[in-house]
Amino acid sequence: MRVRSEDLTSGDEMSQQDSVSQWCAAGEQGDAGRAARCLAPDVELISPLTEQFRFVGREQVSELLNAAFTVIDNIKFHTRVGDGETQAVFYRAQVGQQVLEEAQLLRLDSTGLIREITLFLRPLPALTGLMSTLGPALARQQDRPGLARFLAASTAPLHALTRLGEHHGVPLAAPTAATPDTT
Numbered sequence: 001m002r003v004r005s006e007d008l009t010s011g012d013e014m015s016q017q018d019s020v021s022q023w024c025a026a027g028e029q030g031d032a033g034r035a036a037r038c039l040a041p042d043v044e045l046i047s048p049l050t051e052q053f054r055f056v057g058r059e060q061v062s063e064l065l066n067a068a069f070t071v072i073d074n075i076k077f078h079t080r081v082g083d084g085e086t087q088a089v090f091y092r093a094q095v096g097q098q099v100l101e102e103a104q105l106l107r108l109d110s111t112g113l114i115r116e117i118t119l120f121l122r123p124l125p126a127l128t129g130l131m132s133t134l135g136p137a138l139a140r141q142q143d144r145p146g147l148a149r150f151l152a153a154s155t156a157p158l159h160a161l162t163r164l165g166e167h168h169g170v171p172l173a174a175p176t177a178a179t180p181d182t183t
Contacts, residue, residue, distance in 0.1 A: 018112070019038040019108065019112050019113055019114055020038075020080065020087050020089065020106060020108070020114070022034065022037070022038050023035055023038040023089075023106070023114060024077040024080070024089055024091075026038065027075050027077065027091065028075050028076060028077060028091075030069040030075070031069075032062055032065040032066045032069055033062075035062075035065050036058055036061070036062040036065065038113060038114050039058045039061055039062075039113060039114050039115075040058070040109045040111075040113040040114060040115040041057065041058050042056070042057060042058075042115065043056075043057065043058055043061050043113075043114055043115055043116065043117065044056050044115070044116050044117070045060075045061045045064065045116075045117045045118075045119070046116070046117065046118040046119065047119060048119045048120055048121045048127060049127070049130070049131050049134070049135075061117070063138070063141065063142075064138065066141060067134055067137040067138040067141050068134060068137075070137050071095055071130065071133040071134050071137050072093050072094070072095055072100070072130070073093060073094045073095075074092075074093050074094050075091050075092075075093040076091055076092055076093065077089055077090065077091040078090055078091060078092060082106075084108075085107060085108045085109075086105070086106070086107055086108075087105075087106045087108070088103060088104065088105050088106065089103075089104050089106065090102070090103050090104075091104075095126055095129040095130050095133060096129055096133070098125050098126045098129045098163075099126065100121060100122070100123070100126030100127075100129070100130065101121070101122050101123075101126075102119060102120065102121045102122075103119070103120040103121075104117055104118070104119055104120075105117070105118040105119075105120070123166065124162050124166070125159070125162045125163050125166045127162075128155070128158050128159040128162045128163075129159055129163075131155050131158070131159065132151075132152060132155040132156055132158070132159040135148075135151035135152075135155065136148040136149070136151045136152040139151055
């Protein structure tokens, strides 16, 4: 689903409501247009995937949300903490078959709209799964099919290695897997 320009109009009507609750509801519904109405015009999104750039402005963040809602399924928010201008929300979802949990640090402006979003994601295979699907989805959305193929091909090995490690290496270090040292 693409966000239409009319969905990016002023969030003034949102300022009188609880934008964080509306943000969570929009995320659970995969509704990028509704989520965009919770954002300040100069919102900034700090990604867990890169330090190279940030998404700045309602239009860029909305474009990212459109792509994210095509690859992240079954979002269910379960915890909200904070008050006033700084809040954090947490949800569980899926990227393909991988369960993920995301924490979002939200900073609100004086009107109650979200002005900054910092994302944190776990476990590592979910993060690399998101990286291997979100970048290509965003590039396809921007009508850049060559870039989409490049991003998919360049991130697939990292995702494969983290899945392999998660399923075969990490269990060997689990506390229940420890064996007594016989030396």
